[in-house]
Amino acid sequence: MVFRWFKNRRRKILLAKPAPPEWESWLKEDLPFFQRLSRDEQWQLLDMARIFMEEKYWEPREGLELTDRIKLSIAAQACLLILHIEHDYYKRVGSIFVYPYTLMDTDRHDGLPPGVSIHGVASQDGPIALAWDAVRGGAMNPDDGHNVVFHEFAHALDFLDHSADGTPPLASREQLDNWIRVMTDHYDDLREDRCSVLRQYGATNPAEFFAVATEAFFEKPRSMQRKLPELYELLMRYFRQNPAKWSD
Ligand SMILES: [Zn+2]
Known part of the structure; x- marks a missing residue:
């Protein structure tokens, strides 16, 4: 204190x-x-x-x-x-x-x-x-x-709870359940298929997926919002920012 x-x-x-x-x-x-x-x-x-x-x-x-x-x-x-x-x-x-x-x-x-x-x-x-x-x-x-x-500091956010699992500390159990569901779905999709929004490196493991998704959230927000709306919404709630609305 x-x-x-x-x-x-x-x-x-x-x-x-x-x-x-x-x-x-x-x-x-x-x-x-x-x-x-x-x-x-x-x-x-x-x-x-x-x-x-x-x-x-x-x-x-x-x-x-x-x-x-x-x-x-x-x-x-x-x-x-x-x-x-x-x-x-x-x-x-x-x-x-x-x-x-x-x-x-x-x-x-x-x-x-x-x-x-x-x-x-x-x-x-x-x-x-x-x-x-x-x-x-x-x-x-x-x-x-x-x-x-963005990539390395997304890892630093992930590490705040002492585990490198692609899940930073979240406010509630409900938010955690939703995070795991949405992240897992999109991670599995990336492992199976190439994606025009996320770099393939994100398919390495869940920690890399969160770091790569963070890069895309801030750098390709409009295509993420259009092509991966659920993932965009999840990250928008987490970061409390809406980069798709940034002016050009
Ligand atoms: Zn990394």
């Missing part, structure tokens, strides 16, 4: 100072989705991104020069997911490692598994690792259903 009081006080003090004036321009230039939000949402997202930047431990890797502009881009994309839901800034994510480029299978890095090319990695109670070239590319193309920050 006392800790929460200190935390809230620290956040208020931080926000009492104005953000550097160029930060809003950076958001507009670097994140096309930012222009689609309402003015109130833009202010709120900037405030949340500032707190996120301040409270996470950031570590540049492989010689990357980790600037405020890079941190702001990652923070704002991460905070978009929690803009309208109850949250504590992904409290189980303490650190963010940022690599300059996509990691290939021959690389060996702390906390990262060997494997195929890696744009980002989220692990339970571990850091989130991101490749800046993939983050920047994903952000600049806001309509292709591919965004590594």
Whole structure:
């Protein structure tokens, strides 16, 4: 309780100072989705991104020069997911490692598994690792259903209840039952068939399905709403956002 009081006080003090004036321009230039939000949402997202930047431990890797502009881009994309839901800034994510480029299978890095090319990695109670070239590319193309920050932070939401099962903490038993029914139906469909809305990687397992569906929800909302209306409705209720109504 006392800790929460200190935390809230620290956040208020931080926000009492104005953000550097160029930060809003950076958001507009670097994140096309930012222009689609309402003015109130833009202010709120900037405030949340500032707190996120301040409270996470950031570590540049492989010689990357980790600037405020890079941190702001990652923070704002991460905070978009929690803009309208109850949250504590992904409290189980303490650190963010940022690599300059996509990691290939021959690389060996702390906390990262060997494997195929890696744009980002989220692990339970571990850091989130991101490749800046993939983050920047994903952000600049806001309509292709591919965004590594949305993807990894959807995993972080999933991990909040200590299990990687594609189901983040939900408010009620009824919501949970509905979530499992809708997610399972669509996951099974994706495993059987290709889908023009969701990337096939979502068929890997239920955790990846939620992460891939989150990317599509924010980046291809109108086609998801048209082709997968039940899934769209479920995610709209969860995130309490309706990106299909965003202005172009
Ligand atoms: Zn994933």
